[in-house]
Amino acid sequence: MRTVKVYQEAWPLHTPFVISRGTRSEAVVVVVEIEQDGIKGVGECTPYPRYGESEASVLAQITTVLSQLERGLTRAELQQALPPGAARNAIDSALWDLEACMKHTSVSALNAVELPEMVTTAQTVTIAAPEQMAASAALLWEKGARLLKVKLDDRLITERMVAIRAAVPEAILIVDANESWRSDGLAARCQLLADLNVAMLEQPLPAGTIALWRILSTRCRFVPMKAATRVAACLRLPDVTKW
Structure with missing residues (x-):
């Protein structure tokens, strides 16, 4: 049996993030923790109002599958349980992290992906x-x-x-x-x-x-x-x- 925790965090930005749609002064994320046999997997997501999401709607979506998660919902089953979006992303990430931690490896190794030494980002x-x-x-x-x-x-x-x-x-x-x-x-x-x-x-x-x-x-x-x-x-x- 798993234990699932879902909560919200807000991270203040060093500099306000200004784009054509508005200004953000903090990054708000929804965090999912899934613990099984003393091992914890963690995932998070950022709800986007542009795509009809809010912190409340994402938390509510995750709540609809909490009992299934506690009973052992798999990543494959998750694809049918929730539509694409922030909520599914957070749970999926937590399940990947949980499996990697339980097998004492990394998510990249589970997927046979070799990580580059350096990644250029904008x-x-x-x-x-x-x-x-x-x-x-x-x-x-x-x-x-x-x-x-x-x-x-x-x-x-x-x-x-x-x-x-x-x-x-x-x-x-x-x-x-x-x-x-x-x-x-x-x-x-x-x-x-x-x-x-x-x-x-x-x-x-x-x-x-x-x-x-x-x-x-x-x-x-x-x-x-x-x-x-x-x-x-x-x-x-x-x-x-x-x-």
Whole structure:
């Protein structure tokens, strides 16, 4: 018989995280602990309001399968018990961690995955005035970051990007608009990003605006695009790959 604990944690952010959808000053997570035979597995998730989730809704979802978890619900059974989302992610992670701990190994070893010695990850430049974003990018570069993700909304795009590129001329830049752009000026914006040697454009348009995505695919061939999570609700993968 297992023991399951579910609780919420809030971690204050050193710097407010500002994107086109709003500002966050803390990271709120839901934690799942599953203990069996004195061994504990831990998983967590971040509920996203953008996808219809809240801390309360995720906690409620997890509660619906608590008794099954206590009786030994497996990862395979979990896939049918809960829909994809933060709640299932936290439980799935805890079950993986539990199995790895019980077998005195790692999750990567269980999956026969060899971990690289080093992983390059993007550091984020959040939305602010152009000079502030440039200063933030320069500071990240000085600290060793070579891949920067630049958050943008629908304002001051040229001013911000020109200032950032001037501050970090050798950095690899990704632009993430978090679905804040519309059709007006798409070609000019894409040309600007290409001129500034931007490596990728992520989530420029709102989910569900398939016609705009098709327009973008013809006007923005200079810069690779990333549609991210919500495109799955609109298109089949073969349709996406045609772009």
